[in-house]
Amino acid sequence: MRYCKQFVSDRSHEISMSDPQRSGCPINLTLEVVGDKWSLLIIRDMMFGNRRHYRELLGGSQEGISSNILADRLKTLLAAGIISRQDDPSHKQKGIYSLTEQGIELLPILAQMAGWGYRYLPVSEELGIRARLLMEGGPKMWAEFMDELREIHLGVKMRKKAGPSVGERLQAAYQKVVADNKAAAGKA
């Protein structure tokens, strides 16, 4: 637990209150909460991969987060109010992690990061397709996707739009690229 000490609920709280450092700059404060390598990747997996359990998050990401880091980040994100946790009724040990409204509203940051990375970094074709669609869809698509996340994570019922959801469209596009590439590889 490194950043955002004012949000944690244990004894480090007291230390943080007297912590004289750090600026009140919004960008700096945001970086202190999610400005590490893993936090936003966890959020990404929850948003785009719909991973909600510890083990799903642990094994699901391409990048391979360590279990202790994951546990630490989940604590931090919980303390910061970005995610919430509830017991899974189907299994006494399982917890279900959900995005809060605050967490859902990280989507535009992720979308901008995805767009920038897509334009300037050596993104793989398979993993870049979602970024491309999000770029092309723009803020309107992001808002729609955020509404879908509110349904999934907050249980807020929205009027169902016609056609497949943004999440479904992203997933379908991704799997199409995967399938196409596999077919091409098979031919070669």
Added chain:
Amino acid sequence: MRYCKQFVSDRSHEISMSDPQRSGCPINLTLEVVGDKWSLLIIRDMMFGNRRHYRELLGGSQEGISSNILADRLKTLLAAGIISRQDDPSHKQKGIYSLTEQGIELLPILAQMAGWGYRYLPVSEELGIRARLLMEGGPKMWAEFMDELREIHLGVKMRKKAGPSVGERLQAAYQKVVADNKAAAGKA
């Protein structure tokens, strides 16, 4: 130099080429370049504070970066093509750091971070005013500001818009808040 090994130009280049890890996810790749506590703060100071020299960047930020970290990050950002460096004709030892187009296009990420931080974190009034204006101005204002940055950092001449620039408006608003708060403190 931690992330983005494929961009550095020294021997670690070779290591990176054979580095089997890391995913081609655009969000992950972006985080590997600028996903640490300092890189985006340096960019922020270059964008909003117009800090272009090493010492300006070192002493200018509220957060107090260490000299070795700053030197390391400048190297990384240079290698990643986010900033460029040229000699200052007025001083043989000075270098002038500029944002590249790639660096300028980080603005929307910063703007989204600023907006999110402004909404959810304990931002100081003085440092929050810019975030508020950027939020209210939206992508259109961001684009205008990016054009101004292109003039300043890339030397691209744009047709001058009427009235004060976005940079000037942000700066004026900031200083007004500072002045108002100082006046209020004097009265109290």
Added chain:
DNA sequence: CCAACTGCTTGCAAAATAAAAGCAGTTTGG
């Protein structure tokens, strides 16, 4: 009842970060 699975913790090594001092050269003010 046992194997597989649950969310997480522990111990240890490696890497990143931070604070402080220092440094060779440059410029400036008197």
Added chain:
DNA sequence: CCAAACTGCTTTTATTTTGCAAGCAGTTGG
């Protein structure tokens, strides 16, 4: 012309963070 201040960094050392592997108490399904 010379000393003081300034230039962009580097070096050294200590602390913090990260990463890996193993483990653990409990739960579940067959």
